[in-house]
Amino acid sequence: MKTARFSIYRYDPDKDAKPYMQDYEVELSPTDVKLLDVIVKLKAMDDTLSFRRSCREGICGSDAMNINGKNGLACVTNVADLKQPIELRPLPGLPVIRDLIVDMTQFFKQYHSIKPYVINDTPPPERERLQSPEDREELDGLYECILCACCSTSCPSFWWNPDKFVGPAGLLAAYRFIADTRDLATNERLDNLEDPYRLFRCHTIMNCVDVCPKGLNPTKAIGKIKDLMVKRAV
């Protein structure tokens, strides 16, 4: 592959009445491996093209976007694997600020709503709170979330009810704290989710699992919260 062709969603509210798709073509050099490498190159050609990026290694969660119809991180996506023209759009379901930059206020509001911190009001010991390796292992697959929002913005339930449904990222975080032996607020956390929308709008469509760039499984975590709800009710 010598060149890459793109069709990219453009919108600058300062000058555009409405969004449009813009075509680009760029020559690839051997160092242009990841999608992010190439759109950084595009930006050097057209500095108005706007997107977020930072670590370029899949750990900061900045450069989530919709790539050929599927959410992902540009920095860990191989450009050679993509069908051309490569269609780039902002993450679906959130207001667009400009081009590929979305307003993530709603996403973070839901994350904050699950109280994403260990709740334990017992006086802390002088040393660490002990936790067995097995108990610690319960957090694997949960704590690694990078808050990129690929999952929540691929979830139809989140599209319809972003203000009411916590969404896969927030619920994964909720279970991360429920599963932590150091956290003593499981009941309060379940109360917080016992609602027709906050948890139960998940219909196990599993788009979240399909798109998570870190290979996490929010649906499984949501299932575990539902199990706990059932157990508690019996």
Added chain:
Amino acid sequence: MTIPVRRFDAVIVGGGGAGLRAALQLSESGLKTAVLSKVFPTRSHTVAAQGGISASLGNVQEDRWEWHMFDTVKGSDWLGDQDAIEFMCRKAPEAVIELEHFGMPFDRLENGKIYQRPFGGHTQNEGEAPVQRACAAADRTGHAMLHTLYQRNVRANTQFFIEWMALDLIRDEDGDVVGVTALEMETGEVYNFHAKGVLFATGGAGRIYAASTNAFINTGDGLGMSVRAGIPLEDMEFWQFHPTGVAGAGVLITEGVRGEGGILLNANGERFMERYAPNLKDLAPRDFVARSMEQEVLEGRGCGPNKDHVLLKLDHLGPDIIKQRLPGIREIAIKFAGVDPIKEPIPVIPTCHYMMGGIPTNYRGEVVIPKGDNPEARVNGFYAAGECACASVHGANRLGTNSLLDLVVFGKSAGDSMVEFIKNEMPTWKPLPANAGQISLDRIARLDNQTGGEEVADVRAAMQRTVQARAAVFRNSENLALGVKEIQEVAERVKRTQIKDKSKVFNTARVEALELENLIEVAVATLISADARKESRGAHAHADFQQRDDEVWMKHTLYYGEDRRLTYKPVHTKPLSVEYIAPKVRTF
């Protein structure tokens, strides 16, 4: 044009580990505090730290903070300030325990205590043998720490200004810091933040190099702002090259790989570190390992078709250890090097990673600059912590895992100092100067009106090529002199950069142009400081002056941007409570 003003007791610039830890001190004190960050806090570069945070918890083997202090002083090649180093190493155990209490998901030992792994330069009993001092959350320790600190700030109701880029420091006619000017990226509006105290926690500037493990956002904003406000920068010649960046991609592979038993091999399949560091071998400090690797390549024992890298072998650890302790680097190796380390070694080269220098502070996080006879007079209202600050605990070479420790220890310490200052010395705000923010408006207006200038990307690339070529692992007089000349030419080009994007809304072209104005200050400071230091110490390896010269050069460099001049100040040789650790020959 009047600039709108927002008023707070304290303003923190930067939402990484240091900024977030400081924010907790300020939120708890009840002071009205704003945290400005140009990215959402969990996107700060602390998130990319992998291997661990050091503390002499002694969970696996006997350990003492005095040993940690010795290792850090020796690691710094005796350029670190021994009071600050003692402070950090003594505080380390409580800082890590506190993170655990905050909910950080550390790995655990069978007895339920925090898991610790060996790391480069960390030893038992002053160099006898490697010690397990690095407290780890798999190989995602920075991610676990940053998210935990952010979460704790959610609990504390910290007020964040997210995607606000600080542009310039505001000092009044007494030289006191009374605020900062910032750009709201979403709207393009500029505000003055009027404050009794300002803390810079703006992180590193590794993007002055062409190949760096650093994120795009590591553009030295705090350093650029300081230089423009007449604050000198300390020890800018000292840049750490991490031994194991993925060859070609620059992405970091943690030293924790070697901590877990990984080894470096040359083209002959030889474990060459045994020759250079017979005792610590692959776990010698980073400057030492990086030079050894470069030496192997220079002598023709590099690997690959171009003989330009070495190999990091870890398949002998077995799939279980790799999957359990090093899952993140496996992911990185597969994605960025195209190899699965369970089966194949990872091609690696020394890659720019960390800035030992920065804004001069004491161990209380107070910014200190020469004034009259006092080499370290406090700048009222100005604080710095983390990578942007030079306390100086890392001296000429930082030990792995000491940076995460630096963030929480000095973030907290700087926060405490600010609270004390604001409550005891600042009953009210000093007035903003009449021209507050004008320099920022002028910078933006220049970009808006510039025609016939050069592209930001081109000038940035020229800067990166220059620094990469002239201030590398091995340096020499000729190269450094050329570098000083070339980088000042690039600095002239930075004054004429041009952007086509004139939008007010989330104008990332403007942000990149403003960032380049910060980067170039760091790059010029680096080359001028490096050119002047006629010795080899830590990360500054000078071919024409191969020995460390304590007689003449055991002193900190201070670079002033306005006339690009240097002065020097003494290293602190008096620890807080223990005996001075006198310089020795540095072998491992």
